[in-house]
Amino acid sequence: MKSYTRFWLECSLVLASLISLKTWVFPFFISIWFPTNDLASLMMEWTVIMTGIVTLFLYFSLGSVAKQVYRFRSNEASLVLAVLHLPLFFPLLGVFSDEWQRLLTDLFSLFSFNLLDWPGSQIWICWSAFLLGRKIKIMEKEKNVFSDKVKQEAEMN
Known part of the structure; x- marks a missing residue:
């Protein structure tokens, strides 16, 4: 339960x-x-334009973090993402909900491709980017010499 809360807080902080x-x-x-x-x-x-592109990369990275850091299965990660986005569809949040929906729709509407005509398109794009992000694993090409020295010194003490 603790890792779900951490992931939910991380997602909400980044989106906010x-x-x-x-x-x-x-x-x-x-x-x-x-x-x-x-x-x-x-x-x-x-x-x-840049905010829309960053939003896509954000959902890619959240998917990757869900798999690589928190070790969530696809259904667990999708459930946490759904719980995070569920309040955005209530009118209580007003401006915040409208702005979230406009993160990607503004990008595509600049190119005369209006996502608002299709119901739920924002959700499908975010969820698809999130699931595609689960396929991404970031690895270092070279070992960090400094961190290896610190580990060795810690082991000696």
Whole structure:
């Protein structure tokens, strides 16, 4: 039960951080740094594109972490992800729920491919990216010499 809670907290923290960056932080700095409307509009488009791409990579990495770090089976990881996303469909969260749904839909709508026309498309894209991320395993190419020395010193003491 403890690992489910840790994974749920990790997922919710990362998603909440991404949503707050897209909604408040990036627009604030763009409005300060780019005073002309045309340039600010262009920067907001680029921000939407990059946020959508980062969202896809985020779900890939959450899937990988669920398998490699927490050792969840596919059904366990999918259940934790579903429990995490379930509150996003209640109107109580309002703006937060709308912004989560717009993480990927804004990206695709810029290219005239509207995901909002298909019911549940946001969920399927996130879940598919999450499951594809379970196939990813990140490994170091070279051994870290420093960490090996630290381990050896710890073993001697």
